[in-house]
Amino acid sequence: MLWQGQREKLYVLQLLSHFTPSASQHGTRRDTQSCTGPSPLQAPPAGTCLRHHPPRSAPEGAAQSSPPAQAPLPRLSASGSAAPSPHVCQSDRPASSSACCEQSLPSPETQARPPPRAPFRPARAMERSEAYGFSAAISGAFLLSCLLFSALNREQRAPYMDEAFHVPQAQAYCEGLFQQWDPMITTLPGLYLMSVGIVKPAVWLFGWSGSVVCSTGMLRFINLLFSVGNFYLLYLLLCKIHHKNKTVSGFQRILSTLTLAMFPTLYFFTFLYYTDTGSVFFTLFAYLMCLYGNHKTSALLGFCGFMFRQTNIIWTIFCGGSVVAQKLSEAWKTELQKKKEERISAMKGSFSELIKVLQFLTEYIMSFKNLVTLIVLTWPYILLVILFFAFVVINGGIVVGDRSSHEACFHIPQLFYFFSFTLFFSFPHLMTPNKIGNFLRSVRKHLIQYSILIAISLFLVWKFTYVHKYLIGDNRHYTFYVWRKVFQRYDLVKYIFVPVYIFAGWSLADSLKSKSIFWNLIYFVCVFAVTVPQKLLEFRYFILPFLIYRLNIPVPPLSRLLLELTLYVVVNAVTFHLFLNKTFQWPNSEEIQRFMW
Numbered sequence: 001m002l003w004q005g006q007r008e009k010l011y012v013l014q015l016l017s018h019f020t021p022s023a024s025q026h027g028t029r030r031d032t033q034s035c036t037g038p039s040p041l042q043a044p045p046a047g048t049c050l051r052h053h054p055p056r057s058a059p060e061g062a063a064q065s066s067p068p069a070q071a072p073l074p075r076l077s078a079s080g081s082a083a084p085s086p087h088v089c090q091s092d093r094p095a096s097s098s099a100c101c102e103q104s105l106p107s108p109e110t111q112a113r114p115p116p117r118a119p120f121r122p123a124r125a126m127e128r129s130e131a132y133g134f135s136a137a138i139s140g141a142f143l144l145s146c147l148l149f150s151a152l153n154r155e156q157r158a159p160y161m162d163e164a165f166h167v168p169q170a171q172a173y174c175e176g177l178f179q180q181w182d183p184m185i186t187t188l189p190g191l192y193l194m195s196v197g198i199v200k201p202a203v204w205l206f207g208w209s210g211s212v213v214c215s216t217g218m219l220r221f222i223n224l225l226f227s228v229g230n231f232y233l234l235y236l237l238l239c240k241i242h243h244k245n246k247t248v249s250g251f252q253r254i255l256s257t258l259t260l261a262m263f264p265t266l267y268f269f270t271f272l273y274y275t276d277t278g279s280v281f282f283t284l285f286a287y288l289m290c291l292y293g294n295h296k297t298s299a300l301l302g303f304c305g306f307m308f309r310q311t312n313i314i315w316t317i318f319c320g321g322s323v324v325a326q327k328l329s330e331a332w333k334t335e336l337q338k339k340k341e342e343r344i345s346a347m348k349g350s351f352s353e354l355i356k357v358l359q360f361l362t363e364y365i366m367s368f369k370n371l372v373t374l375i376v377l378t379w380p381y382i383l384l385v386i387l388f389f390a391f392v393v394i395n396g397g398i399v400v401g402d403r404s405s406h407e408a409c410f411h412i413p414q415l416f417y418f419f420s421f422t423l424f425f426s427f428p429h430l431m432t433p434n435k436i437g438n439f440l441r442s443v444r445k446h447l448i449q450y451s452i453l454i455a456i457s458l459f460l461v462w463k464f465t466y467v468h469k470y471l472i473g474d475n476r477h478y479t480f481y482v483w484r485k486v487f488q489r490y491d492l493v494k495y496i497f498v499p500v501y502i503f504a505g506w507s508l509a510d511s512l513k514s515k516s517i518f519w520n521l522i523y524f525v526c527v528f529a530v531t532v533p534q535k536l537l538e539f540r541y542f543i544l545p546f547l548i549y550r551l552n553i554p555v556p557p558l559s560r561l562l563l564e565l566t567l568y569v570v571v572n573a574v575t576f577h578l579f580l581n582k583t584f585q586w587p588n589s590e591e592i593q594r595f596m597w
Helices: 002-017 108-112 122-155 163-174 190-206 216-241 250-261 264-271 276-291 295-308 310-338 351-366 368-395 413-425 433-445 447-463 469-473 478-487 498-511 517-531 539-552 558-581
Strands: 049-052 088-091
Touching (some): 122 250, 122 264, 122 558, 163 190, 190 295, 250 539, 250 558, 264 276, 276 295, 276 539, 295 368, 310 539, 433 447, 447 498, 517 539
Antiparallel strands (some): 049 088
16 A cells, blocks of 8 residues: 555654754754655645644544545654654645644654753742842841840940849849749749740750850840841741732842841840840731731730730730731621622721721621621630730739839820831831822811811820830930930920821821721721830830831832831941940949940
8 A cells, every 4th residue: 555655664764864964954854744645755835734633533424435544654752663643634724824833743853852851930930039038138137146246245244224134033043043033123024934945955955054054145145046036037927918919029028028127126125135026026926827827826926925025915916806807808898899889998087988987897796696706716815815814913913023113104195106206217118209298188188187186186295295204314215315305305396296296197007008997997006005005205115016017018119128228227337336335424333324225
C-alpha cells in the first residue's frame, strides 16, 4: 500500500535527523508533517498549513469506503522509539488564518530537545526579595539598637528614674524572694516574672551567678529582645490587616514596619528597664491572634499584657470588640441590602447616619439569638474581663502599691492631648493639603455643628483640666517643659488650641474611614477609656492607641513613609543626644540627671 511506503520514508528521515546537523543550522527547517495527498518529503503547497484533528468516525449507517482511511503516521520519540502520532490533515486556509498552525506537530529536532525549565514566576521572586529585605531591615535595626544599648549602658550604668524601683524588685525575684514587694510600684509583677523566666536558665546553662544575670544591663537587654519581637509582630499585623490590598508592595510593608519600630516614645524605652516594651509585645501579639481567629490564645496573651500593665485590659476589650464589630458590619450590610442601599456607611460625620447606626445596634443587641452568638464568639475575652473586675474588687482598685500618685479622674483634655500627639507624629498622613481642604469644606458645610463642638470643647478644657504634681515637679521629663513653656505661660493658650484639637480628631477619624463604623466606635471608646482617667500627662500612655491607629490606616505611599521615618530618626537622634550628653544636677544632689520622655 502507498501509505506503508510513506511510513517507511518517515522512519528513515527521523533516524537520519539524529546523526546529521539540524536543518536550523543551515537556515532551513524540515517539516515532516504529512497530510493526505502529497509525499511526506514534498513541501505542502503555498498558502496551506497543518493542523491536528482527532480522527473522525464515519456517519452512522454509512458504508466503509475502500481503500480504508489512512492511519495516523507514527513518529519517533526523543529516545528513538516509535510513538503514536496524532491525526493530521491538510487545511486549505492560508497560513495567516486564525488558529491554523498553532497546533502543528513539533519537528524531530524539537522532540530531541530536553524539557524546558520551569517558567519564571515574578510572585515567588517578589516573595523572596521581600523576605531578604525584611531580614536585612530587622537585622540592621537590631544592630543599631545594640550599638545604642552599649552606649547608653556605658554612660548610665546605675538604674535611672523608675528603674530604681523595677530593677531591685526583679533582683529580689531572681533570688527567689517572691514575697518581697516595693510599695512604690503600681503595676503587676509580669515584667519581673518574665525576666526571671528568661535570665534564670543562663544560671543553669552557663554557670553564671545571679548578680550577673540579674544586673541592670542584663535586665535592660530583655527589653531589647522584646523590641525584636515587636518588629516582627508589626510586620505580621501589617500583612494581615492589609492583605486584601494588592497594590501594597513588599517594600512599603517593610518600610512601614521599620518606621513603627522606630516610633520615638516606644523606641527610647526599649533601652531602659520599663514595662512599656513588654506591654506592647503582648498586646500586639494578642491583637494578631485575634485577627487570625485564635481567640483563646489572644485572651491568654491579653492576660500577659495585663500582668505588665493593668490598663492593657482595655485592649483586650478592643480585641473582643473588633470581633463584635465584624459581626455587626455583616449584619449592617445585610440590613442595607434589604433597603437597597449600595454599601456600608463609613464615617462621614452625618448625624442622621449615626442615629440610624445606634438604632440598629440597639435592635441587634436586644435580640437574644444575636446576643448568644456574640457571647459564644467572645467568651474568652469576657472571662478575662470578669477576672479583671474580680481583681479590682479584691485589690480595692486598679493600682497596686502607691495609689496616691495614680488617682483616676475625668480628665477629658487627655483625649485632646492624644489627638495632638498623633497629629505631630503622623503629620505626613494627617496634615496633607487634601485633608486640610476637606476639613475646611466640612466646616463651611456644617458650621453650626462645629460651633457647638467648639463651645463644648472649651467648656471641657475649662472645667476638667487637671495638673498632676509630677508634671510640674520633675524637670527631667519633656512634658514638664511642654506644660511650663506652652500651657502655663498664658491662661488663654489652652483654649487657643481647641481648634487644633478638633482638626486633629477629625483628621484621625478621616484616616480610619476605610474601617467600618462599628470598628471606629469600639476604637474611640477604648482610646477614651485608656486616656481620660489618667491625671498625669505622660506620653508613654499614648503608645498603644497610636500604634493601633497607625496599623489600621491605609498603607501610605513611599514618599510619606520616608518623610515619617525621617521625622522619627531625627526625634530619636535628638532624644538620645540630650539623654547622653546634656546632663545636669539638682542643687541638693550629686546624682547626674538626664532628659527623657
